[in-house]
Structures are given as C-alpha cells and as structure tokens.
Amino acid sequence: MKHPVTPEISNLDNVVADQWTNLMLAAKDRHHPWHTPTLANVGDGIAQVRTVVLRSADAESRVVSCHTDSRSPKIAQLEADPNFSWHFYDRDAKVQLRAYGRAWVQQNDALTHERWLAGAWRSAQCYRTPIAPGADCQVEDLDVDEPLDPATGEEHFAVLACEINEIDWLFLRVEGHRRARFSWSGTAWQGQWIAP
Ligand SMILES: Cc1cc2nc3c(=O)[nH]c(=O)nc-3n(C[C@H](O)[C@H](O)[C@H](O)COP(=O)(O)O)c2cc1C
DSSP states (O other): OOOOOOGGGTOHHHHHHHHHHHHHHHHHOTTSGGGSOEEEEEETTEEEEEEOOOOEEETTTTEEEEEEETTSHHHHHHHHOOEEEEEEEETTTTEEEEEEEEEEEEOSSHHHHHHHHTTGGGGHHHHHOSSOTTOOOOGGGGOOOSOOOTTSSGGGEEEEEEEEEEEEEEEOOTTOOEEEEEEEOSSSEEEEEOOO
C-alpha cells in the first residue's frame, strides 16, 4: 500500500521555496548542516571539490556566496570556466541539494568592504599571509602569532558569488524517495519530478 504524500513534498513550487528558505537559514546559522557545503568546479581537467562556508543565499536574486582568498586556485579556474556546483547534505533531514550556476568574483568593492567589516576580518590571518593558498612553503611559515589586525588582509579578500539556475533536490525516506529537478526559466522555477 502506498503511503499518502505529505503536503511539503507533493508540491514542486513549495519544495523549491523551502530549499531557498533553508539556504538562507544555513547562511546565518553556523550549526546548520548546510552551512559548510562542498563547492565544486572543473579545473585543470578534473573535478575540484572543497568545503567552504556558505555566507549568503538570496531566493530573490538566486545568488549564493562564500568568501575566499583571491589568490586561491579556484579563482584562476573560474576565469577559464565559471560553471560552479554546490553540494549540501543534511543527514537528519535526509536531504541532499545540488545547485548549479555561473560564478564570479567580487573584490575591492562596496560589498566586499562591507563583508570584511562585518566579520570577515576575523579571518585576517588567512588573507594577509604573503603565501598564496596552495603554494609550497616551509612548516615554520605556517605559525603566525601576530595579533589580528582588521586593517590588513583585505587586499586578498574576495566574495565568490554564484547565480543558481539549476537545482537537484533529493529526499530519502523509507516510505519512498523523492527527487526533483528545478530549472530557472528566466521568470520562475520550472520543477520536474525525476526518478531518485
Ligand atoms: C570547515 C572548512 C571551511 C572552509 N571554508 C572555506 C571558505 O569559506 N572559503 C575558502 O576559500 N576556503 C574554505 N576552506 C578551505 C577550502 O576547503 C580549500 O582548502 C581552499 O579554499 C583552497 O581551495 P582551492 O585550492 O580549490 O582554491 C574551508 C575548509 C574547511 C575544512
């Protein structure tokens, strides 16, 4: 016998709206399982994956973002191919969300300055090191005991933003899994149930 479909997962418009609500909550709540997604792209001919902190999500503009060092390899890779993918997993909610879009980098502008002052400066130590992320170094170079100074480091601070145009939602549940694909039509999300 088939179990009844619960309202939250029977209506595609509600499903996609819920995902954006969750993304916005996740950006604000460091304990949310979606606060540290895996960000992926193709660079140097291979899938590049890394954990980042989700810093913003906006349902209206469909833009999600993280902070990064402008010297990190992902930035050079983005110049060659701006297609980036985000992977979110909530073990308790049993939901995997994959979001796809085109990314760009913002640096030395009003947004990055605002984000820097709003708290990114606390990671100043990461941004002010003279050694670029991924560069070879000596182990001694990695111990920094100077105090954090909000006045330095901002020159390497960047926001990696991504406009999402495609979403793949997967909800695993014993009564029957649910999966849907959402594509941005230009004016609205077009949802389609797909086989899990
Ligand atoms: C919990 C956690 C959070 C991280 N957050 C970020 C982040 O917000 N931005 C970032 O650029 N790197 C972050 N990193 C480091 C990346 O995973 C990665 O090592 C770094 O960005 C270099 O990646 P790339 O060589 O692909 O550019 C984080 C790592 C961990 C473990």
